[in-house]
Amino acid sequence: MAGRDVAPRTAAFGVLRDVSAGAYADRAAARRFETLSPRDRRLAQELAYGTIRLRARLDAELSTLSTRPLDQLDAAVLDALRLGLYQVRETRIPAHAAVNETMDAVRGQVSRSARGFLNAVLRRAVRGEPDSGVFGDLDEDPVRYLATWGSHPEWLVRRWLDRWPLAAVRRLIENDNRPPPVTLRLLNDTVSPEDWERFAAVGLERLAGLPHMARLTGGAPAEAMRRAHAIAQDPAASCVVDYVSDNLDGPVLDACAAPGGKTMGLWHASSARPLIAADISLERLLQVRQAAQDTGAEPALLVMDARFPAIRSARTVLLDVPCSGTGVLRRRPDARWRITAGRIEALVARQREMIEAAAALVEPGGVLVYATCSLEPEENEQQVEWFVARHPEFERDKEGQARGTDLFVAPWEHESDGAFASRLRKRRNG
Ligand SMILES: C[S@@+](CC[C@H](N)C(=O)[O-])C[C@H]1O[C@@H](n2cnc3c(N)ncnc32)[C@H](O)[C@@H]1O
Structure with missing residues (x-):
């Protein structure tokens, strides 16, 4: 059981290391996840992509949990901290399991002393919620809040706030932080009510207001695309x-x-x-x-x-x-x-x-x-x-x-x- 859960974390950690070294996340994931089972691949992708997306949110909290400034940490240790904290705060994985599995996954890639430090920081995270001051307040300091909790580069947040109302920018940023649903464009000219019944059997449902679009609610995208004569779009x-x-x-x-x-x-x-x-x-x-x-x-x-x-x-x-x-x-x-x-x-x-x-x-x-x-x-x-x-x-x-x-x-x-x-x-x- 433990071995099975370490594999996706090891692969996710590999992607984080690759991306920190300049690689593109999708290419790194394609390489690192190749040999994983579909279930492990889903978990590895959620962990790697989620950690990368929310990097600034995680770093904002880590900077209060770590006894050393983040920019003085070894890059592998920082990636491991991010991966561990992501699981503790953003997933339903039981916190202690998340910490233990993360420690196992990074074994051999961070030094013995760094492992002690990593363990201590993650255990501190498990003991409590982030301090309310970590992200600031949306209304009082929107740039800081959207750059940290929202996890977007500050310059981009400023540029967007100069252009659109705060509520729109907030929704945009929240949207960026959610993995997109699988949606399909149906290529046939007409889709009858009977067609929709058949499509429901492969997990497709209508998208309101868009007659030739469907959302996949479960099941395999390839099978749904074939059955509905559709492309992912x-x-x-x-x-x-x-x-x-x-x-x-x-x-x-x-x-x-x-x-x-x-x-x-x-x-x-x-x-x-x-x-x-x-x-x-x-x-x-x-x-x-x-x-x-x-x-x-x-x-x-x-x-x-x-x-x-x-x-x-x-x-x-x-x-x-x-x-x-x-x-x-x-x-x-x-x-x-x-x-x-x-x-x-x-x-x-x-x-x-x-x-x-x-x-x-x-x-x-x-x-x-x-x-x-x-x-x-x-x-x-x-x-x-x-x-x-x-x-x-x-x-x-x-x-x-x-x-x-x-x-x-x-x-x-x-x-x-x-x-x-x-x-x-x-x-x-x-
Ligand atoms: C935004 S993507 C196009 C997406 C595509 N229209 C679709 O709907 O799937 C931009 C594409 O432009 C191509 N590209 C980049 N520079 C180009 C150039 N100078 N001439 C032609 N294609 C170029 C890239 O290889 C990339 O595939």
Whole structure:
């Protein structure tokens, strides 16, 4: 029994060590969890991802429990403390078991004396709740509270509070701290009441207000996707697909297509052809190919740097650019700790190169859709304003359902991811 429970903690600790050394959490998890049973993998993922997400909350408390400043601790010891405290505070694992199993899991990776220190700090945590002053008060010092209890970088909290009301930022941050549910976009045109009954048998239920979306309440995602002819997609990304597929004319170029969620949505939502799915990464384009095989779609696949297009023209170009991803932080536990203001600036410059090149491909009368999964205005509306000011031959598309408006999906309104998209039409005489 004890051995079985140590394995997921050892694997979770391995992921924490890898991420502290600069690795991406999803890649580290794929490597470290490969040999675990499905049950152990679920536990290992919850522990690793949860600990990474809530790092600042854990550190705020640890700094009051530790007799030594955290920045003077060996990095492995700090990771072990985080993993132990996460279990004590954030899971239903009995506290003493959590401490004992953590001590076993890190055996051999921290020194003997450090083990004594680790044990003492975790036992102190088990004896009481965190001091009420650790996180401060939301109303009196929202930045401190949202950066510590909310576990987000302080600079990001400040930037969001400058822009949105406190209640919205709080909900956004809480949303980022919850693992996302598995939601599916159903690819068939119509879904009958009998279909919904069949889907219920594989754990699917409707999502209110979104007729072609379902939430998986239990069971295996792969089986549910097969039975319902569906792909895993968040409602926010699905809204972008609807926004693009309205009035869609081919040829269509999906210039940043991998891993292919939007390509599959577009293929099945519209008959605009050909549909070319391009990406700079061959490895990632292979994921699009797999998704196409799984769903019966047949987009043309093209390895291409969108800044230097290998095709001459398209009627519609979807440019779902690489971005800071601040709308999808709940999916990438380590992403919040990687983003910097400088990185956003670099992404803005890269996105501009890509929009410029994509715009040149659009036929007169055709459409360019610029999309991100970012919440940052520099990457979203400011980017569109910059572009339209330089390119009077483009205007916000007044045709169809968009009627000249951009799409912004706010995570705090729907407990979804965040997304932005803007439909720009090239004037016929432009
Ligand atoms: C936000 S993701 C696209 C998500 C995709 N549209 C979907 O719905 O599944 C951005 C993609 O852009 C690709 N990319 C990055 N730089 C690129 C470039 N210069 N040209 C083309 N693709 C690029 C990345 O490999 C990544 O797959």
